[in-house]
Amino acid sequence: MATIGDVAREAGVSRSTASYALSGKRPISEEVRLRVLAAAEALAYTPNAGARALATSQTKVLGLLAQFHEDEFAPAMMQYILGVTDTARDLGYDTLLVTEADGARALRRITDSRMVDGVVLMNIAQEDSRLPILRAAPQPGALVGLPGDCSGLDVFDLDFEEAGRGMVDHLHRLGHRELILVSQPEHVVERGGAYVWRLRDAALERARQLGVTLHAVYGASRQPAVGRLLNALLDAHPSATGLLINNEAAAAALPSVTYERGLRVPEDLSVIGRYSAEFAATFSLPYSFIESAPDRLGAMAVRQLVRRVESAAARSEPFVVRFISPELVSRGSTAPPKAPPVR
């Protein structure tokens, strides 16, 4: 494999001249520049990444820490990952994907060893053991997901509070007065998945303000448990006219449940979900939903991260916490309730 020394020799110049000719960081005569370029081309020269990293302290690699929990919906993760890898590549970076269970140790490994120029963290927990390590690391970091303490980091997330309020508002405007909210399973919450209660608490608060009854429950993550749960809920609250779903598995299971019960959507039951457009397409879900835009979030995180990586000025800017406003994608699964709410 050719080194820059080989290129220099082939072009009849010194190593430093070859380097400058290739990088353009100093003026080099047109004639020499072309000779060096030709030599590099002829020898199929590619700089050695390790050597360059050593000399420049830049690896052009970003770390991506993702965690996979058995009980969470793995396919959804793919969208986030693609948002990150594709955007990173556009900006000239490769992506080191780390899925180790012990995220804190993995983070320490890749930052201390200088394998990466920056890190994106996903599956953020309320109290996330990786955050102190990331704050202390020499590389900048960005989070996809909102932790309890955002200090010292750039944070990107869907505005789950607004999503919760939006769902309730929407159905209230149509005349609904009794709703059910199915959240993620309880262990997601126990693990620190704050987005679950952020949406739920905001929805409950808004419902209270509007005088709407809202039954908020934890869901399950798998069939057949989640199907049974949905049936039990509809049995338990026969007068509820609207269903809010912040749980992928429940959304995927709902069509068969309504079908079996002979419920028509939206005539008998209005439904709003919260998931990604990709997810909706994959499962061909017929419900209006609040788009969680995983690819956009991943892309935003990477762009901000790269800004900080590449500019000392950007590195000293104040940290941002940026929420994507929820957008309701209408699929016609909501309508005024059949029986006017006289209660």
Place this chain on the structure above:
Amino acid sequence: MATIGDVAREAGVSRSTASYALSGKRPISEEVRLRVLAAAEALAYTPNAGARALATSQTKVLGLLAQFHEDEFAPAMMQYILGVTDTARDLGYDTLLVTEADGARALRRITDSRMVDGVVLMNIAQEDSRLPILRAAPQPGALVGLPGDCSGLDVFDLDFEEAGRGMVDHLHRLGHRELILVSQPEHVVERGGAYVWRLRDAALERARQLGVTLHAVYGASRQPAVGRLLNALLDAHPSATGLLINNEAAAAALPSVTYERGLRVPEDLSVIGRYSAEFAATFSLPYSFIESAPDRLGAMAVRQLVRRVESAAARSEPFVVRFISPELVSRGSTAPPKAPPVR
């Protein structure tokens, strides 16, 4: 950040001694060894990955090239990726995930620059433009998927021929004499997805041998097209008693189709799929299926790759093409056909 020079100074020894004390590659007195270890601990020393890579020509990183096509089923990919990243980590390697559309260029970039010690390729096409590059690369490579030309590479895949034969045999034994096979969409084939016709041609051949009628058709990749297609097929072949599905989207769509048509499985229709257990669980599919074991394939590829990376002897061993034998996971979705086949 502490370097090995800092550790050496702190321990009062030379840099080389510190290096030997940490690596154990030369005998070092117990006393000095402990001093060095203590110094390293105190300074939170972690070797610089770039410097180590430069000195040893080993990065302890594997490349993983995956391609995402709009019309393929993205969630399934996640399983392969996890199989690779988890196994790599167990063996001491991190994973560089590359999802670039131009896979050949990406492959050249990461191999020429020596960012990785080896490469795993996924989504292998019959004529795959990445293969010549991988063969010429200085790093070893492993494929998950069978290309037209396997020379010079280790290849791992499900035995799709055997899977096709197994499906036909199974239903033939139960007494079925007319079957339908739904494959992936035609453009997957056009793109070089050989596994589609490997399964189909083997199934057709076996059906011919057994005197079974087999209607083999391309499927669609999305709803509602795939649902319409299933309905059209069942309309067109009312006497068919068994359905073989080599198409994730079709498998996911089938329950609602049978439900709407009032078909009972297996009483009115026997069904066998080909997908992963994880997929079956996610969509809670009630069908017997041939397990495609993506995580196992990813793990096998990585293990072989690492063997070649780490041992010169292994590097000169002959290349392997290894097929996982299909395993039928029974979910009770097949039974003898209702009307005995008198035709």
Place this chain on the structure above:
DNA sequence: CATAACTGTCGAACCGGTTCGACGATAACG
């Protein structure tokens, strides 16, 4: 016309590890 500024190139140092050869001290050997 002397001086300053600029242009284009080179040599040397550096990034942070690993590894080879040498060397003094100690132990084993005949």
Place this chain on the structure above:
DNA sequence: CGTTATCGTCGAACCGGTTCGACAGTTATG
């Protein structure tokens, strides 16, 4: 007791880039 291994350590070189300072030659400036 002299010779040879062995042990433990050090200095130096190397991996393959980048970058700083110097310098010769040319052009602009006062």
